[in-house]
Amino acid sequence: MVDTYLNINAFSAPAPFTFGNTGPELPNTRTFGGYGMNAALLKTIPLTERVGLVLKGEFFGVLNHNIFGPPITDINNPAFGQIISASGNRTGQMSMTLKF
Numbered sequence: 001m002v003d004t005y006l007n008i009n010a011f012s013a014p015a016p017f018t019f020g021n022t023g024p025e026l027p028n029t030r031t032f033g034g035y036g037m038n039a040a041l042l043k044t045i046p047l048t049e050r051v052g053l054v055l056k057g058e059f060f061g062v063l064n065h066n067i068f069g070p071p072i073t074d075i076n077n078p079a080f081g082q083i084i085s086a087s088g089n090r091t092g093q094m095s096m097t098l099k100f
Contacts, residue, residue: 005071005081005082005083006071006073006080006081006082007081008080008081011075011080011081012075013075013076031068031069031070031071032067032068034067035065035067036060036061036063036065036067036088037061037062037063037065038058038059038060038061038062039058039059039062040056040057040058040059041056041057042054042055042056043055043056050100051098051099051100052098052099052100053096053097053098053099054096054097054098054099055094055095055096056094056095056096056097057092057093057094057095058092058093058094058095059090059091059092060090060091060092061088061089061090061091062090064088064089064090065088066086066087066088067086067087067088068083068085068086069083069084069085069086069087070083071083072084
């Protein structure tokens with residue numbers, strides 16, 4: 001996915017039985033911000049004076065933008081510094097409600 005998010009040459013494992021100058025999982029690593037656009041359509045259909053039908057369609061991630069996950073921050077992992085997860089698929093759901 002994204003192979004060059006962290007410069008892996010800027011990090012090194014500390015000597016045995018010593019502490020490094022950062023946390024064990026690089027807690028201060030900044031990641032991509034998440035944003036999305038959702039939309040909903042709603043239609044109310046009166047059937048009688050007291051009974052109505054409501055049709056609703058909800059759509060999530062309308063623009064289909066990827067939202068990347070955080071990079072792997074374990075220095076002992078061969079994929080250190082790489083982003084290997086993403087989400088943000090376009091999905092939708094429909095519903096029908098009878099109100100009385």
